[in-house]
Amino acid sequence: MRKIKRLTLEPDQKGILVNNRGGEHALYLSYVCEDLRQFGDYSLVTKRLAKYPESIEDLLNLLLNEVYTVVDSKPLLDAFFKLLIISNVGILEADIVNMLQQYMNKTGGENDKTPIDRMVWSTLRRQLKTFLDTTWIYGHQLIIYRHASLEQILQKRCFKDNTDELRSMHSFMADFYLRSQTIKDFSVRRVPYHYEKANMYSELIKYLRSSQSRGVDRLDRQAYLRRRRCTKLLPFTDDIFNQRAFLCNICAMQFKLGPFTMAKSSCLICTNMILGGNMSQGNPFKREARLCQKHGSGGYPHSIQCVVCRQPRPKPSGTGTAAGFPESVALNICFDCWISGGGSRPRCCGMEFE
Known part of the structure; x- marks a missing residue:
């Protein structure tokens, strides 16, 4: 059997590394060792060690500057670094080729497309091996950066506080996970994150209330929706500044606030089922959903506005209050959303899209 020769540093080479102040840190040494492992020319190791900064x-x-000098396509390298940064948790290797292909060609014409295939990705990954690692989330393996310090440096190099580009890329990622994903249960969890980072709040709320979002964790769904809740505190009176939230009869029959619950028995904010939601007003698990003037009707209490279709409803007969609409459905919020919103003081249950 052929023996594999293992190369080690000579005493003088170790001395160079020991005398380097960076060698005091394990992270520094890990990058140096990985770089030397891939360096290839043992005869030049001494010069290489002397070149390392402190x-x-x-x-x-x-190391990044050296990578940029050897890669064939700098735009491709930039694209990969940026996509991995904004992914937040990493990228599935099964998605990376298709993702790079779509991102690199999202603006070009048919004759200007950049071909990205497995061979291109394999070459790029080999060149970036020093910087990458893998992890497991939801039972799937993802590509990530080796350390947060590298990600912070690349954030400065790639984006330079360009918030418009960041939002554009998050919008691309949300669209990719909606249309081109390879593993659905992973992708559906990533869409809300990218919608939120892209400031696409209308799309975020619409998605979380659709059947497409069934795979989103319940606590994550609550957090995303509660962050979009209006912050306006309301008076204790029932008037134009503190309106009861309603669904018109058409929307009440056709609409679900969430992928698992019917409108009449679910929380207007987090969409979770309210235990005993159809019971009387004395139910301790629910509270009335109230709206500020901005999210309600300008004619309240003589008229109301459906929270879904935004259409005004005619003046009720009888009592002259919004509760008198026989065709309208009064909405509620769950006890958890009531507590998280302050509890003791009424707060608007409308959603902010800006």
């Missing part, structure tokens, strides 16, 4: 930031910038 801080982790300078070392990473040195």
Whole structure:
């Protein structure tokens, strides 16, 4: 059997590394060892060791600059770095080729397309091996950066506080996970994150209330929706500044606030089923859903506005209050949303889209 020769550093080479102040940190040494492992020319290791700077930031910038000099396509490298940064949790390797292909060609014509295939990705990944690692989430393996320090450096290099580009890329990621995903149960969990980061709040709320979002964790769904709740505090009186929320009869028959619950028995904010939601007003698990003037009707209490179709409803007969609409459905919120919103003081249950 052929023996594999294992190369180690000579005493003088170890001395160079020991005398480097960066060698005091395990993270610095891990990057150096990985770089040396891929360096290839043992005869030049001494010169290589002497070239390493003394801080982790300078070392990473040195290694990144070297990568940019050897890759065939700098735009492709930039695209990969940016996509991995905004992914937040990493990218499925099963998605990466298709994702890069779509991102690199999202603006070009048929004759200007950049071909991205498995061979291109394999070459790029081999060149970036020093910077990448893998992890497992939801039972799936993802590509991630080796350390947050690298991600922070790349964030500065790639985006430079360009918020418009960040939002555009998050919008691309949300669309990709909606249309081109390979593993659905992973993708549906990523869509809300990218909608929120892209400031696409209308699309976020619509998605979380649709059947497409069934795979989103219940607590995540609550958090996303509660963050979009209007912050306006309301008076204790029932008037134009504190209106009861209603669904018109048409929307009440056709609409679900969430993928699992019917409108009459679910929370207007988080969409969770309210235990005993169809019971009397004395139910301790629900509270009335109230709206501020901005999210309600300008003619309240003589007229109301459906929270879904936004259409005004005619003046009720009888009592002259919104509760007198026989065709309208009064909405509620769950006890948890009531508590998270302050509890003691009424707060608007409308959704902010800006």
